Amino acid sequence: MELSEARGRLFAVGGGDIKEGDAPLLKEFVKLARGARARVVVMTVATDEPAAAAREYTNAFKRLGVDDVKAVDVSARADALKPEALEAVGQATGLFFTGGDQLHITSLLGGTEMQALMQRRYEKGLVIGGTSAGAAMMSNSMILGGAADESPKVGAVEIGPGMDLIVGAVIDTHFSQRGRYGRLLTAVAHYPQDLGLGIDEKTAMVVNRNEFEVIGEGAVVVIDTGAMTYTSLPYTEKGDGLSLYDVRVHVLSAGARFDLSKRAPVVAEAMPKRGKSEDGDEQAAPKKPARKSAKKTSDKSAGK
């Protein structure tokens, strides 16, 4: 897996309003990109309003204490060859891709010196963040479009190659908010070798080599069709409803971690600590751990 070789981090946000107020997700991004000493470049290639996006993100990063914030726009392929743009990307400790249309990112940056530079610098430690389209472009497979409000159907989701920063995955964004389970299921029903990664709004998947951790308000949903025992896809026509058996789904909320190479959650470390009141109980009655754990067991088995 190429991913494991890279020393950089990916910071993939599922969209939503992340620039306002305390901007807790951007704050985490800045922290990863060296904090106050960060050199942040706002990449506006995806959006049709690059000036406004550049201004808003620059203001947000300045408010978070970053002095060195630049914006690089690529509205034509020639823009990706400009020396000052390449220098900004070459010097950055963090790139942040705004939302917009993910196909703008691939069609304008794909195969350019700027993409090669990003990839080289990512392998050496660059932090690459993005929200919505800026996150969707990170995987090797990229969803271009498809209805969210129908059940999985053959050929119902348009998929193309993404920017290969994560290999073996397809990312969807605005996931719970736009009800995109069916759409991501459809995508990975066609390509079970890819994990489906559905990121909620105001939520980030922070990738460090083969692992990612979830931060923010929502969840990252992993859909793993690699475990499927049956798919009707090869026997059906375009537009037909799909049957898929034994799909594995993981819902990962803040603090949970996932091993992309093992296709499994990192279990031991994801276990949250017990609540404060229980810790208090335990301190008050340290002699009865056995009885306490017996009680917990019976509570669990009681069910509804």
Next chain:
Amino acid sequence: MELSEARGRLFAVGGGDIKEGDAPLLKEFVKLARGARARVVVMTVATDEPAAAAREYTNAFKRLGVDDVKAVDVSARADALKPEALEAVGQATGLFFTGGDQLHITSLLGGTEMQALMQRRYEKGLVIGGTSAGAAMMSNSMILGGAADESPKVGAVEIGPGMDLIVGAVIDTHFSQRGRYGRLLTAVAHYPQDLGLGIDEKTAMVVNRNEFEVIGEGAVVVIDTGAMTYTSLPYTEKGDGLSLYDVRVHVLSAGARFDLSKRAPVVAEAMPKRGKSEDGDEQAAPKKPARKSAKKTSDKSAGK
């Protein structure tokens, strides 16, 4: 499982416009309920507009060739005791519950002689159909409400007891159309003993003892949290995001069958026939089945 004792059928529709045109789902319902000799009773207890619903469904069933169609409304508990209503339910070969509010069904019929009669007649062969609220009420656990547009959170879905026609399940409707994966996941994260059954619009789950079959345009999605290897629920507070590992999901489109007692799809019989062109190939070259199947295997492993 109580279900296996009943000789009746359940015909649970996920909502949507099912009365118009050829009304293919209602046609199947009528077929199960003895076709032209059916005695259908439209149950309008869930809706606030019982007269209009009664008229529309009566017209639809008449168009489908059913002469004996009655409507029974229960707008107060006393209505469930009326002799003519009980006689209609007692004589019916098929009951069909309209949409509306599932809590009207339980609060007005729960514990009445009419519910007991329905249950007795269901055990002896009555076909009970319903759409939307009329389907949601059928399971032992019933979703009352909850946002569809957020990730699974502790306590985010209101659940109460349903009418117990299917035991060991919780039904949700308008499933893909309203993006309710997260909501149903939340429900069965709280009660993993229940299977989550999400029915799309214009789609029916036809239950016959322990099995159901899917008919119609969309899918029935089964969410099985019984296989979960980890849930953060016991360690979190109301409103916190949930982490759930190894949830099993089955997407079942028209023709697929599921065994509720084994919590597994019926695999052998759900395998669709091969396409026509391939059958043609096989007839043209009947001597080479081995080679053909070898080719199929390599096609499959080739992936994307």
